[in-house]
Amino acid sequence: MITGVNNVGVAVRDLQRSLSFYRVLGFEVVGEDETPGATIRAGTAVLYLFQTSGPAAVGHRQPDLVGNPTGIDHISFDVPDVDRLYEALRGQVDFEGVPEDQPWGYRAVSLTDPDGNRLYFLSAIQGGQ
Numbered sequence: 001m002i003t004g005v006n007n008v009g010v011a012v013r014d015l016q017r018s019l020s021f022y023r024v025l026g027f028e029v030v031g032e033d034e035t036p037g038a039t040i041r042a043g044t045a046v047l048y049l050f051q052t053s054g055p056a057a058v059g060h061r062q063p064d065l066v067g068n069p070t071g072i073d074h075i076s077f078d079v080p081d082v083d084r085l086y087e088a089l090r091g092q093v094d095f096e097g098v099p100e101d102q103p104w105g106y107r108a109v110s111l112t113d114p115d116g117n118r119l120y121f122l123s124a125i126q127g128g129q
Helices: 015-023 080-088
Strands: 007-012 026-033 037-042 043-051 074-078 106-112 118-124
Touching: 007 015, 015 026, 015 037, 015 043, 043 074, 074 080, 080 106
Parallel strands: 007 043, 074 118
Antiparallel strands: 026 037, 037 043, 106 118
């Protein structure tokens, strides 16, 4: 039986560029290999970034979700205070908007990494989820 998610693998074009980006978000490298690849961690979130020589993704995924092609669409991270994270990182990364309350009980903001992978940052709204 599944007891949790061990890691999420993310194919990237330039491993060092991606590691620099994810460090800004608070991830730290906990292991590297000859792939070249690196396991990174922030809290309980674990990503495995690996450099690919394959083609770039076709098209660009949209934040609205329902018009996107099949496949893994995004990664959402829990954060204690999405507004605080936004203020701390604004100017260092390009957010796709400002934090907003969502009807599904979270305050959220998103951005894309250097390879266009969408990342959401979520904080539960008081009395919500």
